[in-house]
Amino acid sequence: MSTIKSPPVxxxxxxxxxxxxxxxxxxxxxxxxxxxxxxxxxxxxxxxFDIGKGLVPGEMHLSAGQEPVAAGVCxxxxxxDAVTATHxxxxxxxxxxxxxxxxxxxxxxxxxxxxxGRGGHMHLFDPDTHFSCSGIIAEGYPPALxxxxxxxRQGKDAIAVAVTGEGAANQGAFHESLNLAAxxxxxxxxxxxxxxxxxxxxxxxxxxxxxxxxxxxxNGMPGVRVEDNDVEAVWEAARTAVQRARAGDGPSLIEVxxxxxxxxxxxxxxxxxxELAEVTSHDxxxxxxxxxxxxxxxxxxxIDRIRAAASERVEDAVAFAKASPVPDPATAHDxxxxxxxxx
Amino acid sequence: xxxxxxxxxxxxxxxxxxxxxxxxxxxxxxVIYLGEDVGMYGGIFSSTTGLxxxxxxxxxxxxxxxxxxxxxxxxxxxxxxxRPIAELMFSDFMGVCLDQIYNHMAKIGFESGGNVxxxxxxxxxxxxxxxxxAQHSQCLWGTFAHLPGMKIVVPSNPYDAKGLMTAAIRxxxxxxxxxxxxxxxxxxxxxxxxxxADVPAEAYEVPIGTANLAREGTDVTVxxxxxxxxxxxxVAEALAPQGISVEVIDLRSLVPLDRHAILQSVAKTGRxxxxxxxxxxxxxxxxxxxxxxxxxxxLLKAPVVRVGNPDxxxxxxxxxxxxxxxxxxxxxxxxxxxxxx
Numbered sequence: 001m002s003t004i005k006s007p008p009v010x011x012x013x014x015x016x017x018x019x020x021x022x023x024x025x026x027x028x029x030x031x032x033x034x035x036x037x038x039x040x041x042x043x044x045x046x047x048x049f050d051i052g053k054g055l056v057p058g059e060m061h062l063s064a065g066q067e068p069v070a071a072g073v074c075x076x077x078x079x080x081d082a083v084t085a086t087h088x089x090x091x092x093x094x095x096x097x098x099x100x101x102x103x104x105x106x107x108x109x110x111x112x113x114x115x116x117g118r119g120g121h122m123h124l125f126d127p128d129t130h131f132s133c134s135g136i137i138a139e140g141y142p143p144a145l146x147x148x149x150x151x152x153r154q155g156k157d158a159i160a161v162a163v164t165g166e167g168a169a170n171q172g173a174f175h176e177s178l179n180l181a182a183x184x185x186x187x188x189x190x191x192x193x194x195x196x197x198x199x200x201x202x203x204x205x206x207x208x209x210x211x212x213x214x215x216x217x218x219n220g221m222p223g224v225r226v227e228d229n230d231v232e233a234v235w236e237a238a239r240t241a242v243q244r245a246r247a248g249d250g251p252s253l254i255e256v257x258x259x260x261x262x263x264x265x266x267x268x269x270x271x272x273x274x275e276l277a278e279v280t281s282h283d284x285x286x287x288x289x290x291x292x293x294x295x296x297x298x299x300x301x302x303i304d305r306i307r308a309a310a311s312e313r314v315e316d317a318v319a320f321a322k323a324s325p326v327p328d329p330a331t332a333h334d335x336x337x338x339x340x341x342x343x
Numbered sequence: 344x345x346x347x348x349x350x351x352x353x354x355x356x357x358x359x360x361x362x363x364x365x366x367x368x369x370x371x372x373x374v375i376y377l378g379e380d381v382g383m384y385g386g387i388f389s390s391t392t393g394l395x396x397x398x399x400x401x402x403x404x405x406x407x408x409x410x411x412x413x414x415x416x417x418x419x420x421x422x423x424x425x426r427p428i429a430e431l432m433f434s435d436f437m438g439v440c441l442d443q444i445y446n447h448m449a450k451i452g453f454e455s456g457g458n459v460x461x462x463x464x465x466x467x468x469x470x471x472x473x474x475x476x477a478q479h480s481q482c483l484w485g486t487f488a489h490l491p492g493m494k495i496v497v498p499s500n501p502y503d504a505k506g507l508m509t510a511a512i513r514x515x516x517x518x519x520x521x522x523x524x525x526x527x528x529x530x531x532x533x534x535x536x537x538x539x540a541d542v543p544a545e546a547y548e549v550p551i552g553t554a555n556l557a558r559e560g561t562d563v564t565v566x567x568x569x570x571x572x573x574x575x576x577x578v579a580e581a582l583a584p585q586g587i588s589v590e591v592i593d594l595r596s597l598v599p600l601d602r603h604a605i606l607q608s609v610a611k612t613g614r615x616x617x618x619x620x621x622x623x624x625x626x627x628x629x630x631x632x633x634x635x636x637x638x639x640x641x642l643l644k645a646p647v648v649r650v651g652n653p654d655x656x657x658x659x660x661x662x663x664x665x666x667x668x669x670x671x672x673x674x675x676x677x678x679x680x681x682x683x684x
Contacts, residue, residue, distance in 0.1 A: 082423070116456030125455035130423070132451070132459070139442050142415020149416055150423035160419070173442070176412035183407065335457040336491050338515040 015232055017297045023075060023231050024292055025306050027067035027285050030091040032310040033100070034062045036318055037090070037107065041266055049267055055322070056108055058120055063091035065229070065261030068284050069193050070095035072234025073161060073254070076242040082130035082147040082160040084140035086193075087122045089133035092163055098126045104317040110324035117327040118335060130158075138164050138171030141190070145177055148186040148245075159187040159245040166255070167198030169212045178219035178253070187245035189238065190216070190253040194225075195260035200272040216253035223253040229284045259284065350544040355528025357389035359501035359542045363508035364391070364428065366546040368398055371426060374512060377404040377413055378430030378466075387432055388468045388524050410440035414465065418448050418517075421463040426512060431467040434483040434521060448517045449492030463518075464511045465493075470523040470570055470620055472668060473532055477656035480664070482569070485619075485626030487519050488597040494518040494551050495597040499526055499572035501540045503595055506549030514551060523620075525570040535573035552599035556608075560590035562682050564608040565674070566631050567618040568594045574671045575618055578678065581671075587682055597627060602634045606642070609635055613644035614681045618669050623651035648677040 015023075037056065044054035051058065063070070066088070074095035077083070085092040093103055098114070106113030107121045114124050122135035130147065134140040144162035151158040168174055169192055181188045192212045196203050209215065216223025222244070226233045234256055241252035259282050263270050270276055292298040298306075354362065368374045376391055382405040385392035395403040406413040410431060417429035431437065437444065444465065451461050471480025488495045494516055498504040504522065511518035528538035557572055558579050565575045572593045579589035590608050594601065609615050615635060617628040628649040635642055650669045658664050 082419075084419075114456070115454050115458070118456050119454040123450075123454040125451065125459045127422075127455075127458055132422075134447065136442050136446055139411070139415070139447065142412045142443055143419030143422065143447060145412060146416035146419025146421070146425075146427075147423045148419075150420040150425045153420075153425065154423075172439075173411040173415070176407070176409035177415070180407055180409055180412040180416065335453045335455075337494070338452060338457065338460055 015235060019075065019235070020232070020292060020297050023071045023235060024288055024298065025310070026071040026075070026095050027231065027288065028306055029310040029313065030067045030070065030094045031064060031285055032307070032314045033090060033094055034064045036314045038062060038266070040318060051267060060121060060266040061088040061264065062262050062266065063088050065259035065279075065282075065284065066193055066195060067091050068229050068231035068234050069191065069256045069258050072231045073189070073191055073238040075235055076238050077161065079129040080156065080158045082144065082151075082158065083132075083163065084144040084147070084160065085131070085133035085163045086140060086165060086168070087133070087135045087137075088165075089122065089124055093124055093126070093131055093133070096129050096131050098124065098129050098131050100313060100317040101320040102126070104321040105324045108321040108324070109326070110321055111327050112320070112324035116335070138168035138173040140164065141173055141177035144188055145181050145186055148181070148188045149184070152187060157246050159189060159242060161189045161191060163191045163193065165198065166192055166194035166196070166203055166212060167201070167206060168192075169215060170206060175215070175219070178216065178221065178251075181251040182220040185248070185250035187248065188251040189241040189245055190251060192253065192255040194255055194257050197260055197264065197273070199264040212255040213253060221251045221253060223255070225255040225257065227257045229256065229258045229282070231284065231288055351541045352544060353539055354501045354542045355539050356498065356501045356504045356522070357392070357527040357529065359505040360390060360508050360522060361392050361394065362542070363505040363546070364512070365394060365397065367509060367512045368394070368402060370546070373424065373426045374428065375402045375404065375425065376428045376430070377406050377417060379406055379408055379432050381405060381430055386430065388522065388527050389529060390430060390466060390468075390522065410436060411443050414440050415443040415447065417463050417465075418443060418451070418461060421461045421517075422451065422459050426462050428464040428466060428512065431465060433479050434467040434469045435478050435481045437483060437486070444493070445490040449490055452516065453492055460515050461517045462515045464508070464520050465517065466520045466522065468524050469497075469521045470525055471657045471664060472525050472570070474659055474661055474664060476659045480657035482521070482621040484521055484568070484597055485621045488627070492517070493598065495521065496551055496595065497521045497523070497569045497597060498595060499523070499569050499593050500537055501528075501542045503549050503555065503593075505542055506547050507551065507595065509546050510548040510551050513548065518551065521569070523570040526573065535570075535577070537573045537576065549595065552596045552601055554601035554604035555593040555595050556590070556604070557593040558589065558591040560588040560612070562588045562612060563614040563616060563678055564590045564592060564605075564612045565616045565618060565678065566592045566594060566605055568597070568627070569620060571618045571620050571669050571674075574669065574674055578671050578674045582675065582678065587678065587684055589678060600630065600634070602638075605631060605634050606638055609642050613642060615643065615647045616674070616677045616681055617647065617649045617651075618674055618677075619649070619651040620669055621652060622654050623649060624654050626651070645681050645683070648681045650674055650677045
C-alpha cells in the first residue's frame with residue numbers, strides 16, 4: 001500500500017437546500033431507472049436464465065449504489081460538456097441529462113434508440129449532450145482527451161469528464177491519458193469509481209496503491225479520494241475539479257469509494273463477495289434521505305413526491321421503448337459508414 | 344489560341360502526400376496532424392516535412408509515445424468537429440493501440456446509428472525490404488481491412504498519394520492511409536523511379552474505392568497494391584517483348600474494394616495473379632480470388648496464382664527477407680505459370 005496519503009475530501013456542509021434536493025432527486029431517478037431495467041430484464045429470461053432472451057437481451061451492468069458519483073459530478077456540468085462513461089453507464093447518462101426515452105429505447109434495441117438499436121446498453125452515444133460510453137475498460141479515457149482538446153481549440157469553456165472504475169486504473173490507456181492530459185493542460189476531469197470489485201477480483205488483489213489519487217499526482221495533476229460514497233463530498237470535489245478545468249488550469253482526478261450493490265452483471269451470483277449480506281445496509285440513497293430528513297430539507301411528503309415523479313418519468317421511458325419498432329433486419333448493413341450501405 | 348496551363352511539379356510520393364496535407368490545412372483549420380516525431384523531425388518517413396514550420400506546434404503536434412492516448416484523442420476530437428490526422432509510426436505498432444482503432448474509431452459511427460461522425464485519417468508506414476525485422480516490416484492491411492468501419496487506402500505513387508490523402512481528409516468516415524516506406528522516394532532507401540512523378544499543383548481527389556488500371560494487357564491480370572505495383576510494372580515491361588501481355592491493376596483502396604475493376608479485367612484476360620506483400624493466408628489475395636469465384640468462376644481459364652508473404656514473420660537477414668517478399672523473380676514465375684509460358 002502507498003505511504004502517500006491524500007487528504008480525504010469531506011462535505012463541508014455548505015450546499016444549499018436546492019442543490020441537496022436536486023442531488024437526491026437525481027439519485028432517486030437513477031435508482032428508479034435501474035430498478036425498472038432490472039424488472040424488465042428478468043421478466044422474460046426464463047425458464048432458467050437465458051442471457052440472450054427477452055425484451056432486453058445481453059449483458060446488463062446496473063449502477064445501483066454508484067448514484068452519488070454521477071449525481072455529484074454531473075451537477076456541475078451542462079449538456080455542452082462531454083462525458084465518456086463505462087460499461088456501467090446508466091447513472092452517468094441520466095445525470096448528464098441524456099434523453100431518457102431514447103436511451104431506454106436503445107437498451108431495448110429499438111429504432112428510436114440513441115443508436116437505432118446498433119449500440120445497446122454499453123454503447124450509448126448522444127451528440128445532443130456529448131455523452132458516450134465504451135464497453136472496453138479504460139478506453140473511454142483517450143476520446144475524452146480529444147473532446148476536451150476540441151473544446152479548447154474551438155474557444156469553448158466546455159470540459160470533458162472521463163469515467164472509469166478502479167480496475168481500469170491498471171490499464172495502459174488510463175496512464176497514457178493522465179500523462180497526456182496533464183502535459184497538454186486539457187480541460188478534463190477524470191473520475192474513478194472505486195466499487196472495490198473488478199468483476200470478482202477485489203481491489204487488494206489488483207492494485208498496488210491504496211489510492212488512485214496518488215497516480216494523479218504522479219502524472220502532474222491534483223487528485224483526491226472521496227470516501228464513504230458521500231454525494232455531497234463528491235459534489236465538493238467535482239466543483240473544484242470542474243472549476244479548475246474550465247479556468248484552463250488543466251485536468252484533475254477524483255476517485256470515489258463507491259458501492260456496487262448488485263452483481264457485475266445481472267446473473268452474477270456474487271459468491272466471491274464475503275460482505276454481500278451487508279451491502280444493502282450501505283445503500284447511499286436511504287442514508288442521504290435520512291440526512292435530509294434530519295436536517296429538515298425534505299419531509300416524507302416531498303420524498304413521496306420525488307419518488308412518484310421519478311417513477312412516472314421512468315415508466316414513460318419504458319413504455320416509449322416498448323412501443324418503438326424493432327429494427328428491420330433488412331437494415332442490418334446500414335451505418336457501417338457514414339453514407340448508407342451500398343451493398 | 345487558348346493555352347491551358349496545367350501547373351505541375353515533380354514530387355516524390357512523400358512530398359506529394361505532404362502537399363495534400365498542406366493544402367487541406369491551409370483550406371480547413373479543423374485539420375491538425377499529431378503523432379510521434381511529426382514536428383521537428385518531419386515524420387520518420389517524411390510524412391510531415393515542413394508542416395511544423397508553416398502551421399506551428401498548435402496544429403502539428405509531437406505526442407508522447409502513447410498511441411492509445413493520442414489516437415483516442417484524435418477520435419474524440421473528430422467526434423467534436425475537428426478533422427485530425429493521427430500517425431501511427433509503423434503499422435506494426437497497432438498492437439499497442441488497436442482497441443482505439445477497431446473498437447472506437449471504426450465502430451462509433453455504427454454504434455451510434457449514424458448519429459456520430461468520426462472524420463479522421465490514421466496514417467501509418469508499412470512494409471519491408473530493408474532489414475528492419477519482424478516488428479517493423481509488416482504491411483497488415485489485410486488485418487485492418489478485415490475489421491469493419493474504416494476505409495483503407497494504400498497509394499503506390501505520388502499522384503495517388505496526394506489525391507487519396509485529399510479524399511481521406513475530406514471523407515466523413517475514418518480512413519486508414521498506409522504508405523509503404525519503399526514508395527516514398529526517401530533519399531536513404533532503395534527506390535523505384537515510379538516513386539517520383541509529375542503531380543498537379545492544385546488540390547484534387549482520387550476517389551476512395553476506385554482501382555487504377557496501371558497497365559493494360561490481354562494475357563493475364565495482375566492485381567496488386569503498394570510497392571508491389573512497382574515490381575509488377577517492371578515485370579510486365581520485361582515480359583512484353585517476350586510476347587506476354589500483362590494487365591496490372593493497382594487497387595489503391597482495399598476498403599471499399601473495387602471488385603468491378605477486378606472482374607472486368609479478368610473477364611478480358613481469363614487469368615489472375617494476385618501479388619500482395621502482406622501475409623498470404625486470410626488476406627487480400629484470398630479476397631481478390633474470392634471476388635472472381637463468388638461472381639463467376641468460369642471467367643478463369645487457369646487457377647488463380649497468389650504471390651504473398653508465405654505466413655512467415657519478416658526475417659532480418661537480407662537473403663531470408665528477400666526469399667519471402669514478393670520480389671520480381673517470384674512475380675515473374677507466377678505470371679509464367681498462369682499463362683503456361
